[in-house]
Amino acid sequence: MPVPECPACRKPLGWPRETAGHLACPDCGTRVPVEGGIPRYVSAEHLESFGHQWNRYEVAHPEEDRATFVAKTGMSLEGLRGLTVLDAGCGGGRYSRVAAEAGANVIGADHTHAVDKAASLCAGLPNVRFVQADLKQLPFAPGSFDLVFSVGVMHHDASTRAVFDQVARLVRPGGWYAVWLYRRNQFWQEALNDALRARAARLPRARLERWCEWGAWLGGVPLVNKTLNKLVNFSAHPNRENRVCDTFDWYAPQYQHHHTVAELREWFSRAGFDELRVLPPEKTGWLYRLAYNSNLLIGSGVNILGRRAAR
Numbered sequence: 001m002p003v004p005e006c007p008a009c010r011k012p013l014g015w016p017r018e019t020a021g022h023l024a025c026p027d028c029g030t031r032v033p034v035e036g037g038i039p040r041y042v043s044a045e046h047l048e049s050f051g052h053q054w055n056r057y058e059v060a061h062p063e064e065d066r067a068t069f070v071a072k073t074g075m076s077l078e079g080l081r082g083l084t085v086l087d088a089g090c091g092g093g094r095y096s097r098v099a100a101e102a103g104a105n106v107i108g109a110d111h112t113h114a115v116d117k118a119a120s121l122c123a124g125l126p127n128v129r130f131v132q133a134d135l136k137q138l139p140f141a142p143g144s145f146d147l148v149f150s151v152g153v154m155h156h157d158a159s160t161r162a163v164f165d166q167v168a169r170l171v172r173p174g175g176w177y178a179v180w181l182y183r184r185n186q187f188w189q190e191a192l193n194d195a196l197r198a199r200a201a202r203l204p205r206a207r208l209e210r211w212c213e214w215g216a217w218l219g220g221v222p223l224v225n226k227t228l229n230k231l232v233n234f235s236a237h238p239n240r241e242n243r244v245c246d247t248f249d250w251y252a253p254q255y256q257h258h259h260t261v262a263e264l265r266e267w268f269s270r271a272g273f274d275e276l277r278v279l280p281p282e283k284t285g286w287l288y289r290l291a292y293n294s295n296l297l298i299g300s301g302v303n304i305l306g307r308r309a310a311r
Contacts, residue, residue, distance in 0.1 A: 055116060068151075087106060091117075093115075150179050209248060
């Protein structure tokens with residue numbers, strides 16, 4: 001498994017043996033704090049809403065998480081055994097756990113203290129480790145991973161492209177890279193939701209959570225949860241707690257960029273990836289796919305799997 005590096009001189013530091021203390025660089029003396037057995041390269045900063053979100057809500061469902069992992073990475077669970085995998089933006093660790101249970105050696109990285117929830121969720125799995133670090137400055141050597149995936153994370157930075165390019169460097173030649181980003185919808189949907197998000201992001205957290213509770217209630221009302229949420233986003237997940245969490249996930253972050261398939265495909269190509277596959281959404285049905293392909297589904301994604309060209 002790759003080991004964390006010194007942020008100053010890139011000297012390998014190894015994984016911590018104690019749950020608290022520091023990783024100290026033997027060359028330059030730089031020290032990286034360790035809390036809960038996790039190296040902490042950053043504080044949460046503008047992404048703190050995610051740390052709160054993943055630690056507050058219980059949203060892991062093993063069977064559903066496995067299906068979502070397969071759909072959004074394009075990888076079979078059987079093919080993961082023995083691979084070295086990076087979950088770039090692991091959040092609460094649902095997909096890190098899926099990959100580790102399938103036999104991969106997994107490192108989950110997140111900018112926030114969501115890594116604490118991820119570590120708890122994956123407790124007892126010796127083949128998964130976590131770091132709290134900026135995805136644009138992950139402390140691992142280029143080409144360290146057989147598979148890197150990022151589901152619904154990169155678009156929450158000031159520059160989605162900057163995150164994409166820096167994470168892409170960590171995929172080895174011949175390795176795989178899967179990215180899921182929010183889809184750019186019709187102009188009127190974008191304008192309406194931008195206005196709502198701009199207001200929501202300024203609300204105190206407690207008030208925003210109450211608002212999300214109302215969204216979760218609407219998401220449980222038949223017909224409403226299949227019509228109104230195409231105009232104003234709120235979750236229609238079958239589980240109420242997931243609906244609250246998903247709605248909070250949409251309205252709380254400071255940054256939320258939306259992208260097109262063509263845009264993401266170009267990023268992959270320019271970063272040296274080929275064998276590109278545009279991955280379809282999990283849901284089926286002709287009406288759903290028609291709305292999806294017409295960019296009418298708020299909260300849907302653009303999703304590509306690519307392979308780094310061998311040298």
